[in-house]
């Protein structure tokens with residue numbers, strides 16, 4: 001079994017969206033709660049507190065003006081960026097810790113730390129655009145991590161896979177101009193945010209969008225996802241795999257209509273780990289995106305973490 005880093009920060013709990021918001025702080029609390037029920041796994045993890053990404057690091061994915069605006073809005077007590085996306089007083093600390101967790105995980109995998117990490121963070125990141133927050137997300141944690149791996153660690157090729165039920169439109173926007181970063185997103189269609197048809201391959205053909213109808217058999221999603229991963233890696237050997245681990249693709253999620261079960265989380269995780277072993281010595285960094293039934297999210301993270309090791 002390989003060591004796994006579990007990276008989080010208490011500041012991620014300071015992003016205060018209110019209990020009426022689906023992306024509330026109880027989601028994150030459910031993860032250690034579920035982990036404690038699996039003492040063996042809990043003991044096996046290397047628990048780390050993330051650093052805070054700097055404003056300069058955030059500009060790997062975002063305009064400096066937008067980064068400064070988020071910091072200023074938080075310092076002023078908060079504001080609403082759109083109908084769903086909140087900046088609270090603690091959101092700067094939360095969002096920089098969330099992005100910092102992914103940067104730490106990238107440092108570990110290219111350094112002497114665990115090859116694989118899971119970042120238990122919020123707010124999520126995959127809808128955030130270059131100059132605006134969107135869909136509960138403030139900064140594109142995973143996209144920033146991909147650019148950071150190239151800039152800081154000399155990684156040439158990075159593969160990002162996203163099995164959140166929603167299209168990772170922000171991630172696509174932040175990486176599609178860099179063809180050495182390939183992006184695979186499987187998502188419900190038609191559904192929020194309305195982007196990500198299969199024919200949208202990005203300006204360099206480095207994007208694989210896999211739109212799927214709600215309510216299909218579980219195997220159809222897993223099969224389509226893995227086929228797209230394999231198509232995206234023909235003649236392209238990643239130096240690092242990043243996973244946007246959204247667990248709103250599980251059956252019963254209030255924000256999605258996919259039918260995945262915990263066994264599918266196990267399978268998709270193991271398939272990605274096995275490919276990462278073949279491609280790049282097992283370097284894989286996973287970061288939490290959606291998942292809106294907290295207890296179910298906690299269980300999914302336990303299964304995901306178990307399969308990472």
Ligand SMILES: [Zn+2]
Pocket residue numbers: 164165166246248289290291
């Ligand atoms: Zn989602």
